[in-house]
Amino acid sequence: xxxxxxxxxxxxxxxxxxxxxxxxxxxxxxxxxxxxxxxxxxxxxxxxxxxxxxxxxxxxxxxxxxxxxxxxxxxxxxxxxxxxxxxxxxxxxxxxxxxxxxxxxxxxxxxxxxxxxxxxxxxxxxxxxxxxxxxxxxxxxxxxxxxxxxxxxxxxxxxxxxxxxxxxxxxxxxxxxxxxxxxxxxxxxxxxxxxxxxxxxxxxxxxxxxxxxxxxxxxxxxxxxxxxxxxxxxxxxxxxxxxxxxxxxxxxxx
Amino acid sequence: xxxxxxxxxxxxxxxxxxxxxxxxxxxxxxxxxxxxxxxxxxxxxxxxxxxxxxxxxxxxxxxxxxxxxxxxxxxxxxxxxxxxxxxxxxxxxxxxxxxxxxxxxxxxxxxxxxxxxxxxxxxxxxxxxxxxxxxxxxxxxxxxxxxxxxxxxxxxxxxxxxxxxxxxxxxxxxxxxxxxxxxxxxxxxxxxxxxxxxxxxxxxxxxxxxxxxxxxxxxxxxxxxxxxxxxxxxxxxxxxxxxxxxxxxxxxxx
DNA sequence: CCTGTCGTTCCGATGGTTGGAACGACGTAT
DNA sequence: ATACGTCGTTCCAACCATCGGAACGACAGG
Numbered sequence: 001x002x003x004x005x006x007x008x009x010x011x012x013x014x015x016x017x018x019x020x021x022x023x024x025x026x027x028x029x030x031x032x033x034x035x036x037x038x039x040x041x042x043x044x045x046x047x048x049x050x051x052x053x054x055x056x057x058x059x060x061x062x063x064x065x066x067x068x069x070x071x072x073x074x075x076x077x078x079x080x081x082x083x084x085x086x087x088x089x090x091x092x093x094x095x096x097x098x099x100x101x102x103x104x105x106x107x108x109x110x111x112x113x114x115x116x117x118x119x120x121x122x123x124x125x126x127x128x129x130x131x132x133x134x135x136x137x138x139x140x141x142x143x144x145x146x147x148x149x150x151x152x153x154x155x156x157x158x159x160x161x162x163x164x165x166x167x168x169x170x171x172x173x174x175x176x177x178x179x180x181x182x183x184x185x186x187x188x189x190x191x192x193x194x195x196x197x198x199x200x201x202x203x204x205x206x207x208x209x210x211x212x213x214x215x216x217x218x219x220x221x222x223x224x225x226x227x228x229x230x231x232x233x234x235x236x237x238x239x240x241x242x243x244x245x246x247x248x249x250x251x252x253x254x
Numbered sequence: 255x256x257x258x259x260x261x262x263x264x265x266x267x268x269x270x271x272x273x274x275x276x277x278x279x280x281x282x283x284x285x286x287x288x289x290x291x292x293x294x295x296x297x298x299x300x301x302x303x304x305x306x307x308x309x310x311x312x313x314x315x316x317x318x319x320x321x322x323x324x325x326x327x328x329x330x331x332x333x334x335x336x337x338x339x340x341x342x343x344x345x346x347x348x349x350x351x352x353x354x355x356x357x358x359x360x361x362x363x364x365x366x367x368x369x370x371x372x373x374x375x376x377x378x379x380x381x382x383x384x385x386x387x388x389x390x391x392x393x394x395x396x397x398x399x400x401x402x403x404x405x406x407x408x409x410x411x412x413x414x415x416x417x418x419x420x421x422x423x424x425x426x427x428x429x430x431x432x433x434x435x436x437x438x439x440x441x442x443x444x445x446x447x448x449x450x451x452x453x454x455x456x457x458x459x460x461x462x463x464x465x466x467x468x469x470x471x472x473x474x475x476x477x478x479x480x481x482x483x484x485x486x487x488x489x490x491x492x493x494x495x496x497x498x499x500x501x502x503x504x505x506x507x508x
Numbered sequence: 509c510c511t512g513t514c515g516t517t518c519c520g521a522t523g524g525t526t527g528g529a530a531c532g533a534c535g536t537a538t
Numbered sequence: 539a540t541a542c543g544t545c546g547t548t549c550c551a552a553c554c555a556t557c558g559g560a561a562c563g564a565c566a567g568g
Contacts, residue, residue: 009555009556010555010556011555011556029545029546030545030546030547031544031545031546041545041546041547042547042548042549045546045547045548064545064546065545065546065547
């Protein structure tokens with residue numbers, strides 16, 4: 001079916017696809033899902049019934065049969081987040097950091113070549129950056145990602161490069177050597193700076209990695225600042241604060 | 255296949271079953287999963303490959319092929335938790351509450367006739383109650399659940415009763431009229447008391463509901479206290495604190 | 509050396525899955 | 539009032555994806 005012609009239970013893949021679409025668009029109806037996923041309505045209906053039977057979905061609006069998630073995925077998601085250990089450990093530091101600088105702080109967890117935004121603390125400014133929780137971000141295109149790469153051995157950095165450097169804005173680093181240089185600069189600096197909107201337009205960021213006790217990076221804090229408010233001269237101060245907070249959380253782990 | 259002979263894509267149900275088992279037991283191998291789920295090893299292997307292809311699982315230990323969750327479920331779980339809105343709104347109050355009484359505070363979200371434990375703040379005591387995040391708890395067998403039932407109209411309480419009152423310990427309320435009386439007492443009191451280990455042995459609890467602006471209960475705080483340390487005379491003070499915290503969060507919603 | 513268990517791969521028979529077609533209900537434009 | 543479009547839902551026969559037993563090499567321990 002798909003070009004990545006692997007083995008795989010087709011019906012299960014389709015069912016999971018529907019699950020993900022419901023998660024993204026809930027509350028949502030059968031026809032809309034069928035259109036989005038380009039599947040027959042009757043098939044989608046069957047997948048929905050299957051997911052309901054498995055306890056993942058339920059009809060949240062009986063009037064017009066809108067589907068939504070049950071609470072079961074919460075438990076699965078929390079386990080994926082390491083029983084919330086990292087998240088819970090990081091939240092206090094995030095709050096303090098956010099208060100100190102009065103800007104949005106994100107917690108991003110690494111998953112292979114991606115990051116997942118798993119927590120956020122906002123500042124009080126009227127103009128704020130915003131990314132939805134659960135969003136997947138590229139590791140090579142974010143300050144958080146760079147701060148993580150900087151803590152990895154060169155071989156793993158090369159593996160990320162080998163996987164391909166997709167462009168997200170006109171300024172995303174897509175050249176291998178440029179990225180290696182940025183990693184080197186980040187290692188020296190101790191924190192990462194994205195002043196050029198690598199990923200999202202008009203957003204600058206400072207990144208600092210959180211490591212386990214072996215020094216392996218698991219996640220990172222990002223100070224997300226609208227470019228219009230970002231002054232490069234502030235970077236050292238912000239960077240030092242971010243690193244201090246990240247180190248504090250790192251020390252809490254295990 | 256199962257007695258609840260519904261329609262449903264069998265292979266998808268089996269695949270989801272494997273996903274849940276991996277979530278619960280990660281890191282885990284093929285054979286163990288096959289034993290637990292009572293499925294042929296080759297089938298489990300195929301389901302795992304399917305879930306990997308869908309991006310939900312990956313091999314976390316290449317040496318012995320142990321499977322674990324990717325970060326994708328985190329995003330799904332966060333959306334199930336209402337983009338974290340309730341959770342994020344409740345965490346500060348939970349922290350304050352936990353500090354004040356120096357006991358464990360749980361946040362439980364309602365899902366039909368169940369609760370899901372979605373957050374926890376511990377006190378500093380050596381002996382603590384412990385339930386894993388993501389655990390499903392019965393609404394009729396917990397202080398949090400009772401506090402939620404007390405905010406629901408009688409018709410919905412009856413619906414919960416009609417769904418069946420399963421016993422979890424020898425003291426779980428399984429009689430409809432006893433439960434109705436307890437609901438009435440909770441309504442009058444404003445908070446729920448479980449001093450008899452309805453759900454988990456040796457655990458007492460005080461529950462207070464969190465409502466949306468229409469007054470509908472969405473979740474609840476539970477003060478979870480080992481029975482040995484629980485003094486019924488403290489209930490009014492603890493209850494008042496729990497209600498105050500819950501109300502404070504309720505006011506934050508929307 | 510033998511045994512048990514691990515993860516992985518293969519393949520023919522089978523029955524679960526598929527999706528077009530049709531239904532009644534509803535809201536809207538004609 | 540009529541015609542039309544869309545909604546969610548149900549049914550069924552043909553087909554092909556799925557199933558699971560069997561066998562593989564690798565490994566650890568007795």
